[in-house]
Amino acid sequence: MKEHIYTIPITDALNEECGCVLCSIEKKLESEAITYFLGASLMEPDAREDTNKNGFCRPHTKMLYEGGNSLGLSLILETHIKEFSKNFTLNEKTGLFKKPDTKETAKKIDDAVKSCSVCNKLNSQMEAVARNLIYLISKEKDFKEKFFEKGALCAEHASLVLSLCEKELGGKKGTDLYNEISAMQRAYLEELYNNLHAFVVSFDYRSNGEKPSEKVKASLGEAVKYISKY
Ligand SMILES: [Zn+2]
Ligand SMILES: [Zn+2]
Incomplete structure (x- = not known):
């Protein structure tokens, strides 16, 4: 092994x-x-x-x-x-050489x-x-x-893993894992989008001061982490 x-x-x-x-x-x-x-x-x-x-x-x-x-x-x-x-380096002609x-x-x-x-x-x-x-x-x-x-990997690591699936596993196995991970990322991002949207809506006066849930409140931090790592 x-x-x-x-x-x-x-x-x-x-x-x-x-x-x-x-x-x-x-x-x-x-x-x-x-x-x-x-x-x-x-x-x-x-x-x-x-x-x-x-x-x-x-x-x-x-x-x-x-x-x-x-x-x-x-x-x-x-x-x-x-x-x-x-x-x-200075932008000037030296000897036979043309200007850089x-x-x-x-x-x-x-x-x-x-x-x-x-x-x-x-x-x-x-x-x-x-x-x-x-x-x-x-x-x-x-x-x-x-x-x-x-659940999901962050954006950069998802891209890293996806770029290696087929290389590491080859053929159908590689493609299957690629698809499974992509589907997981999509599901995660859909949920993140919904929570972020709910968070944005919570600022609207029409939401009548209704408090967003903890998960909704955490969505901004989660989105930042997803993009910027750690
Ligand atoms: Zn990561
Ligand atoms: Zn560095």
């Missing part, structure tokens, strides 16, 4: 938390990644090369800043900023701003987690039941 290192965390997350099962795993992996980049990675030349080149996105820069290691983060950003500065395309240069800077070593690490880990999730759904009846009972 193939090694499935994330099998246990997935089963645990399915048992303990509400909401998207992959979000609760990603949250833990994200916190481990922050600890790694502020600690062990500092002594690893490959990791330093990676952070020099990719840097960090906005939310992860903020998390690293709040991670309590000023010297560690300064060391990473010191060399990253030196590397990043190379993206700014400013749009291309601006795009290069934009790509460099958006790239992130933490996101890259998490993306590859989450793909492995999603593949294991599909494996568990296809092999273990109890797990599958629990997964579908629990």
Whole structure:
């Protein structure tokens, strides 16, 4: 049997938390990644090369800043900023070469701003987690039941899992799971829509101050979580 290192965390997350099962795993992996980049990675030349080149996105820069290691983060950003500065080239003709395309240069800077070593690490880990999730759904009846009972994945993780169903299971099995998960998402979103609609209506004077139910009140927070993860 193939090694499935994330099998246990997935089963645990399915048992303990509400909401998207992959979000609760990603949250833990994200916190481990922050600890790694502020600690062990500092002594690893490959990791330093990676952070020099990719840097960090906005939310992860903020998390690293709040991670309590000023010297560690300064060391990473010191060399990253030196590397990043190379993206700014002057728009002038040099020797035989034609003038650089400013749009291309601006795009290069934009790509460099958006790239992130933490996101890259998490993306590859989450793909492995999603593949294991599909494996568990296809092999273990109890797990599958629990997964579908629990309800939907968030938007981003639903898209990740759907993109892997056919690749992991192949043929009819892959298509069937793809359809089952899509149907689950649709049912969840229909309910979310109805609750959000009821919440909007509750603000109308014609609702005569009638208090919305807890579920209806929670729908805005749920919609935000569905879109923005965690
Ligand atoms: Zn999620
Ligand atoms: Zn990031």
